[in-house]
């Protein structure tokens with residue numbers, strides 16, 4: 001969205017000549033769910049599942065480029081996850097730090113550009129530092145874009161964008177007469193990239209849980225019955241196969257060629 005055009009523009013059906021099975025998902029967003037249940041099945045504390053979840057994330061990110069994916073956005077911590085026990089919240093903060101530290105060299109080497117989207121407010125100084133460092137070190141990469149949604153909520157992101165837009169109007173940097181969807185979405189934290197083509201949720205739950213609300217408008221949704229720590233490229237490949245079978249209509253319709261009579 002924003003400056004980058006989506007995989008397919010919503011107008012018309014002009015790309016009908018492209019066989020549907022060849023259209024892959026350029027941007028995949030994943031709600032990585034089921035860590036707690038995975039740990040519980042093993043009689044272990046929830047944090048054990050979160051740690052195993054990091055390995056699933058690494059496997060999935062590594063396998064994604066070969067599946068034709070260029071952008072991946074993963075939901076790591078929601079604005080509502082602060083309501084979890086303090087020890088679990090602290091563990092999730094620690095996991096983000098470890099992940100960004102331990103995977104940074106690989107990301108740099110393999111051309112991955114890392115961005116963290118979500119509210120910076122509420123994150124401690126050390127976390128902010130590590131995020132800034134990882135983003136700066138990978139800023140020149142463009143082979144693969146990895147976005148980690150952390151302290152992210154779709155509603156919060158829209159509200160924050162609205163606030164920044166209002167401030168810009170008050171300061172004379174925006175003119176309300178020109179207000180429209182394309183102008184507004186430049187203020188979202190996802191403005192630098194395309195919207196997701198495919199949103200995957202693991203663990204069998206079938207809801208969005210406040211992820212990418214604006215950006216999900218025409219994403220295909222795939223729900224997979226696998227707990228996140230067991231995930232990997234083979235499941236991502238299956239989700240993309242399912243995506244390829246979908247017919248994205250964007251609200252449009254082709255002329256049916258049948259004359260209405262009588």
Ligand code: IPE
Pocket residue numbers: 032033034035036037038076077078081092203228
């Ligand atoms: C997803 O796993 C990770 C986060 C939300 C941080 P959960 O922790 O939600 O695991 P379940 O859903 O309780 O199994």
Ligand code: IPE
Pocket residue numbers: 031032033034075076077078081205207209
């Ligand atoms: C969504 O999962 C958030 C993340 C995966 C980070 P939750 O487990 O928090 O969502 P609910 O509570 O099942 O809706």
Ligand code: MG
Pocket residue numbers: 033034035
């Ligand atoms: Mg959950």
